Amino acid sequence: MKGVIVKCIEELIMSAAGKQIWIQILEKSGFTKHQIFLPGSDVADEHVIKIMGSTCEVTGKSQQEVFDLFGEYWINVYTPKLYGHYFNQIKSARELILKLNEIHKATTSNMEGARPPRFEFEHVSEKQIVVKYISHRGLIDIYISIVKGMAKKFNEKIGIEKISNEQVRLIFQK
Numbered sequence: 001m002k003g004v005i006v007k008c009i010e011e012l013i014m015s016a017a018g019k020q021i022w023i024q025i026l027e028k029s030g031f032t033k034h035q036i037f038l039p040g041s042d043v044a045d046e047h048v049i050k051i052m053g054s055t056c057e058v059t060g061k062s063q064q065e066v067f068d069l070f071g072e073y074w075i076n077v078y079t080p081k082l083y084g085h086y087f088n089q090i091k092s093a094r095e096l097i098l099k100l101n102e103i104h105k106a107t108t109s110n111m112e113g114a115r116p117p118r119f120e121f122e123h124v125s126e127k128q129i130v131v132k133y134i135s136h137r138g139l140i141d142i143y144i145s146i147v148k149g150m151a152k153k154f155n156e157k158i159g160i161e162k163i164s165n166e167q168v169r170l171i172f173q174k
Contacts, residue, residue: 001048001137002114003041008078009051009070010037013059016069021058028054039082042113045137064141071145076153083107093150093158094172097131117143127172130163140165 013022023033029050037043055066080087086103090096100119108114117135124130133140144160147170151158159171 001043001045002039002108002111003037003043004039004082005048006037006043006051007039008074009055011078012069012073013055017059024058025051025054028058040111064145067142067145068148071142071147072149072152075146075149091154093147093154093156094129094170096150096154097129097147097170124169129170131168131170133166133168138165140168144168 010022013025026033026035029047052063052066052070055061056063059066061069083103086099086106087096090099097119098121104116104118108116115136117133117137117139119134120132122130122132131143133143140162144162147158147160147168150156157173159169159173161169161171163169
């Protein structure tokens with residue numbers, strides 16, 4: 001994964017719990033307290049997963065709680081600072097969901113080794129789509145948390161049903 005994911009986790013933890021908690025998470029994950037992650041750097045998937053797990057252990061939060069906090073922060077705080085020009089044009093969660101492939105392509109085109117997830121969409125009805133999550137990482141639960149963050153960003157209600165580790169049904173409610 002790219003370091004931008006870890007930088008987001010770091011910023012989230014530092015703002016919510018402080019530097020000492022972030023240091024504890026780093027050390028529990030096998031890093032020194034002085035470890036620096038650069039947004040464009042490559043971070044092994046297992047290291048990011050370890051940081052997420054250590055975040056659960058240190059904060060006492062469940063994996064789902066940590067994923068949800070990350071998803072909300074990623075969409076509502078972190079990525080708008082980096083990629084605001086993409087977000088400023090989008091008016092709904094559905095629109096953002098359907099543009100993720102395009103956004104990923106644009107934001108990672110100059111990042112060597114970037115392999116963001118891709119998505120395929122089955123439009124079941126005007127209010128319902130089935131999203132196929134395509135990634136070797138198998139992190140559909142983080143994707144679901146990001147969708148929850150999108151719902152908050154746009155003040156919308158989205159029913160989310162995990163069909164499998166590769167598919168999720170999204171029902172857009174007004």
